[in-house]
Amino acid sequence: MSPDILRLGGRTFTSRLMLGTGKFTDFEVMRGALEASGTQIVTVAIRRVELRAPGHDGLLDALNWDHLQLLPNTAGCRTAAEAVRVARLARAATGTPWVKLEVIPDARWLLPDPVATLRAAEELAADGFVVLPYVQPDAVLARALEAAGCAAVMPLASPIGTGRGLRTPDLLTTVLDGAGVPVVVDAGLGVPSDAAQALELGADAVLVNTAIAEARDPVAMAHAFALGVQAGRAAFLAGRMAPRAHASPSSPVQGVPRLPDPEVPL
Amino acid sequence: MRVNGDPYPLTPGLSLPALLHALNIDPARVAVAVNDDFYPGARIPDRALHEGDVVEIVRILGGG
Numbered sequence: 001m002s003p004d005i006l007r008l009g010g011r012t013f014t015s016r017l018m019l020g021t022g023k024f025t026d027f028e029v030m031r032g033a034l035e036a037s038g039t040q041i042v043t044v045a046i047r048r049v050e051l052r053a054p055g056h057d058g059l060l061d062a063l064n065w066d067h068l069q070l071l072p073n074t075a076g077c078r079t080a081a082e083a084v085r086v087a088r089l090a091r092a093a094t095g096t097p098w099v100k101l102e103v104i105p106d107a108r109w110l111l112p113d114p115v116a117t118l119r120a121a122e123e124l125a126a127d128g129f130v131v132l133p134y135v136q137p138d139a140v141l142a143r144a145l146e147a148a149g150c151a152a153v154m155p156l157a158s159p160i161g162t163g164r165g166l167r168t169p170d171l172l173t174t175v176l177d178g179a180g181v182p183v184v185v186d187a188g189l190g191v192p193s194d195a196a197q198a199l200e201l202g203a204d205a206v207l208v209n210t211a212i213a214e215a216r217d218p219v220a221m222a223h224a225f226a227l228g229v230q231a232g233r234a235a236f237l238a239g240r241m242a243p244r245a246h247a248s249p250s251s252p253v254q255g256v257p258r259l260p261d262p263e264v265p266l
Numbered sequence: 267m268r269v270n271g272d273p274y275p276l277t278p279g280l281s282l283p284a285l286l287h288a289l290n291i292d293p294a295r296v297a298v299a300v301n302d303d304f305y306p307g308a309r310i311p312d313r314a315l316h317e318g319d320v321v322e323i324v325r326i327l328g329g330g
Contacts (some may be wrong), residue, residue: 020330030328044330049296049323050269056295057327075329089324092304093297160330168327209330258297 007129009151015040017229018210027062037222041069073100080120101133110160111186114141125149137171158188161210165194176202188255192228282313306312
């Protein structure tokens with residue numbers, strides 16, 4: 001069997017689980033979780049240095065980047081212009097042109113602005129960025145982002161940090177149908193079965209942060225998510241059975257040993 | 267001049283490397299934008315700063 005490779009942004013990956021680095025209690029737990037997850041793509045945020053007491057976070061030192069693709073995000077950006085600016089800062093800070101594009105004007109639900117996201121994606125793709133936009137599961141928007149030159153699309157499962165799982169699987173299916181770039185389900189996954197469900201439907205990968213960082217045992221949960229992703233992907237490749245409206249016996253219907261019973265017709 | 271969103275007093279002849287030095291920031295661990303120019307911290311130019319310049323100094327943090 002040929003290896004099951006994820007091709008994304010001109011690179012190849014064997015893991016289909018991307019991890020965020022936010023909310024971990026310390027670097028040791030984060031490092032353990034990243035290792036247990038087997039992830040090869042890791043997201044980070046870009047923030048202003050505090051001018052009064054500049055320190056450094058140490059995140060980059062905490063990880064071995066030889067085998068990890070860094071994926072800086074534009075979290076916190078409310079407009080296309082802000083996101084483009086942060087993406088350019090991120091490229092300068094990390095040396096990678098990869099960017100998880102987030103344009104989110106709404107802090108309560110953290111839902112992305114589709115118009116501004118497309119506008120920023122067009123500008124960044126034209127500037128040589130490998131753009132992975134965070135969007136609602138909208139097939140029309142997804143095709144427009146592909147046409148703009150995005151390397152993937154990242155439809156949300158449910159709002160960021162909610163852990164409510166895939167709330168609109170039918171909409172995700174419309175995004176997957178005919179997608180020309182990898183589809184990465186991002187945000188809202190709570191448990192490994194959510195990740196498995198996304199992969200079973202045909203998603204190419206998932207991105208998880210809070211569900212692992214806020215687990216009682218983040219390292220063990222990272223391992224569990226790795227298994228969920230593998231199970232979901234294997235199931236997708238195997239091809240699910242067709243659902244039926246009514247029951248269908250698995251055992252032969254003929255030859256069942258019966259007692260004579262006047263109440264039950266033969 | 268503004269640095270990371272706040273007004274910053276411009277002293278005569280202030281350069282970008284001198285600004286980072288004055289702020290006690292290790293250039294290797296940051297990225298810098300001066301208006302629409304973006305620089306890796308390790309490769310900031312010896313550029314003079316002027317009235318009205320908007321300087322952004324950022325670093326990488328954990329995020330999702």
